Amino acid sequence: MTRHRIAVIPGDGIGVEVTAEAIRVVDAVADVEWTSFDWSCQSYLDTGKMMPDDGLEQLRPFDAILLGAVGYPGVPDHISLWGLLIPIRRAFDQYVNVRPVKLLPGVQSPLRDRTAEDLQMIVVRENSEGEYSNVGGRQGLGDYEMALQTAVFTRHGVERVVRYAFELARQQNLPVCSATKSNGIVHTMPFWDEVFQDVAKEYEDVPSEQCLADALAARMVMAPQTLGVVVASNLFGDLLSDLSAAVAGGLGIAPAANLNPQRTAPSMFEAVHGSAPDIAGKGIANPVAQILTAAMMLDHLGETQAAVAIEQAIERALADPGARTPDLGGSATTRGSADAIIAAL
Known part of the structure; x- marks a missing residue:
């Protein structure tokens, strides 16, 4: 040993x-x-x-x-x-945060009539850049005070986490769903989508799709059995992984790496x-x-x-x-x- x-x-x-x-x-x-x-x-x-x-x-x-x-x-x-x-x-x-979700024996999901087969997914979160950059600052006082926070997405950063998600999905025989918000965030999220689509072409054997993050949150509650590996940016991955843990019985049983x-x-x-x-x-x-x-x-x-x-x-x-x-x-x-x-x- x-x-x-x-x-x-x-x-x-x-x-x-x-x-x-x-x-x-x-x-x-x-x-x-x-x-x-x-x-x-x-x-x-x-x-x-x-x-x-x-x-x-x-x-x-x-x-x-x-x-x-x-x-x-x-x-x-x-x-x-x-x-x-x-x-x-x-x-x-x-750069990869992995949060597997599984409904364990004896644990009651807050979702009605859901079984262990319905609640098995893995959230893969980009862990090094995205919305959690430290680029920005504050200036001014009073009514004119302002705060600026800049999200940073690089092709290298997005590609490597998306590729990790596809490799994991291939190993586990699961589909991949990418969380996006390109209908509202007009620069970084379309960029995320483009990189995801480029990587997906290399994994034609792995079913893949893109889903708006708000719709994906609803889907985790309404139809969790349709999800396998969810890959998301730093912020969206943070939010969605807590939600996925909650529907499987709570944060007290949710591991991460x-x-x-x-x-x-x-x-x-x-x-x-x-x-x-x-x-x-x-x-x-x-x-x-x-x-x-x-x-x-x-x-x-x-x-x-x-x-x-x-x-x-x-x-x-x-x-x-x-x-x-x-x-x-x-x-x-x-x-x-x-x-x-x-x-x-």
Whole structure:
């Protein structure tokens, strides 16, 4: 068994709690050397920085990064995100954000009469440019104050994420749907569409289509069974992936990965949910999303058998109401839910 060196950033709130349980589950099936970094909103309040100046260089030698959650009252979101998460994504060229969605056993979808077969999709989000650029600024005061935010789309950036989506769809035997808004955004979205159409010509064996983002949001609710791989820009992917997780039962079971497909730097794995300060410290946070995220990390590291074992153990555990946390209608604690998953292994 290969020994993997993983950097852990537990972060804030329930991130600390669920990450501890994910580590316990991984240790049951894989050989991992964990190194923890206490970088969080608390460290920002103590030092004025989300991570030290050489933080990126400290992380670079690791095989992967497992991130808990970042954010806490008193620290604005743009500081917590742009001080830690986004610099890591961009410095390590983690240009693909993958968020798989699946209705798990024992989990009730808010959509009436939907089954596991209806709710299986993967949102592939462009993770390095688009609407989340830092090009822009503010000027003026009072009534004439203004803010300008410029979206940045490059052919290189769009093409590589679209190509990743098509490769994934081919592997999974799924169709591809591109989220666009070219009827209202007149420069960047038609450009996105053109690049998508160019790449699609290389994958004639993969069914593909384009759909306006607002119509696609409605479709995720009304006809989720018609979707496979959804590829979207940074902003649209962010919004649609949360919606897709919600229709499959909530953010507490939604994993995610920030991938550097070329492996020139470590990839980072983080659950979709945030730090949930309202329930932090109560021992009731759902650890499933972070455990599934850790399984995605193992798969990325070549430990596919271990990853599959964790996924199957989660499904077996959640079939028992006693293993479900309050957000899933149960009464299990964070640790109790993880214990059930480990027992199922």
